[in-house]
Amino acid sequence: MIDASPAICNNDPAFSWRLMRAGEAALVHRLHRAALAHVPPGMVRPDELAHFERHAATQGRILCCYADGELVAYGVLGLDSDAVDHMAELLGASPADRARMCVLDGAASLPEWRGRRLHCAAIEERMALGRELGRSLVTATVAPENMRSLRGLLLEGFTVRGYAIVYGGLARLLVQRDLLLPAQEWTAARRIAHGDHAGHRRALADGLQGFHCWQDEHEHWFVEYGLALGR
Numbered sequence: 146m147i148d149a150s151p152a153i154c155n156n157d158p159a160f161s162w163r164l165m166r167a168g169e170a171a172l173v174h175r176l177h178r179a180a181l182a183h184v185p186p187g188m189v190r191p192d193e194l195a196h197f198e199r200h201a202a203t204q205g206r207i208l209c210c211y212a213d214g215e216l217v218a219y220g221v222l223g224l225d226s227d228a229v230d231h232m233a234e235l236l237g238a239s240p241a242d243r244a245r246m247c248v249l250d251g252a253a254s255l256p257e258w259r260g261r262r263l264h265c266a267a268i269e270e271r272m273a274l275g276r277e278l279g280r281s282l283v284t285a286t287v288a289p290e291n292m293r294s295l296r297g298l299l300l301e302g303f304t305v306r307g308y309a310i311v312y313g314g315l316a317r318l319l320v321q322r323d324l325l326l327p328a329q330e331w332t333a334a335r336r337i338a339h340g341d342h343a344g345h346r347r348a349l350a351d352g353l354q355g356f357h358c359w360q361d362e363h364e365h366w367f368v369e370y371g372l373a374l375g376r
Contacts, residue, residue, distance in 0.1 A: 159213075160210050160211070160217070160218075160261075160263070160266065161210070161211050162208050162211075162266070162270045163208070163209060163211070164206060164207070164208060164209070165201055165207035165209045167198075167202065170194060170197040170207075171197075172216055173209065173219045174192070174193075174197050176216055176217075176219060176254075176255060177219075177251070179255060179256070180255065180256065181253075185290075187315055188288050189253070189288075190251065196221075197221070200221050200226070200250070204226035205221060205222050205223040205224040205225070205226055205247075206221075206222045206224065206278075207220070208220045208222070208267065208270050210263060210266070210267070212258070218252070218254035218255070218263040218266075218267060219252065219253060220249065220251070220252040220270060220271045221251040221252065222247055222248070222249065222271045222274055222275060222280075223247060223248035223250040224275075224278065226248070226250070228250050229243075229246055229248050229284075230243075231311070233246055235309050235311075236284065236306055236319060238282070245279060245280055245281050245282045246280060246283075246284060247271075247275040247278075248283075248284050248285060248286075249267075249268065249283065249284070250285075252264060252267040252268075252271075254267075264293060264294065265300070268297055268301050269301065271283075275324070276324050281323065281324040281325050282321065282322075282323055282324070283303075283321065284319065284320065284321045285303065285319075285320050285321075286311060286312075286317035286318065286319055287317060287320060288317060288318075289316065289317075289318055289339050289340055289341075289345060290340050292339060292358070292366050295318070295358060295368070298320050299320075299357060299358055299368075300358075301322065302322050302328060303321060304320060304321060304322070304354040304355060304356045305318045305319070305320050305345070305354055305356070305370070306319050306320060306349075306354060308342070308345050316342055318345060318355070320355075329373045329374070330373070330374045331356045331357070331369075331372065332371050332374060333369045333371040334353055334370055334372060335353060335369075335371070336359065336367045336370070337355070337367060337368050337370060338366070339358070339366040339368055345368070348370040349370075352372075353370035353371055354373070355368040356370070
């Protein structure tokens with residue numbers, strides 16, 4: 146039996162989070178482009194300025210993190226966007242679940258500020274905002290090779306629920322967390338190398354969910370798949 150209760154990220158008091166203002170979309174987009182330049186192709190979806198402008202208005206919200214007056218990180222929360230509709234379809238959500246669904250639709254921090262748990266804080270801040278807005282079913286996509294993001298999401302209580310080719314040809318794991326449910330305990334059934342796309346698909350087809358990241362003595366990363374206790 147493995148207890149997969151989410152770890153809590155202690156936010157550094159030096160950082161402050163607030164909602165992005167409409168006129169700040171270009172500033173956030175510049176940070177996105179700066180972060181994109183430091184990751185391998187396909188790891189992070191490249192977004193245009195319009196993506197951030199839409200999420201400052203009708204389609205969602207964007208949270209910005211500042212340190213000493215400088216924008217150092219952001220997180221996008223999709224509420225009424227095509228991405229939310231697509232995730233609901235991919236995950237087979239009921240109409241009731243779609244009504245309370247949101248998507249963590251992009252996050253980044255400046256390279257020089259990495260290692261300060263800002264990615265984890267961006268997840269927590271957006272989950273809290275989603276709950277306030279009545280969106281208690283939180284979803285996201287993550288590249289199987291993006292261990293930084295995948296580890297952060299699974300530590301925050303998300304589970305791998307699907308696999309899909311999205312964003313014009315990028316392979317992504319589909320993760321979800323229901324904020325209305327308590328932390329779950331799991332029985333491990335299978336260990337999949339994080340970059341083994343076929344292995345992820347087989348585990349999901351067999352009705353398993355990914356719930357934990359594990360690293361061996363050679364520093365190779367794996368995802369534990371299993372079943373929730375009581376299922």
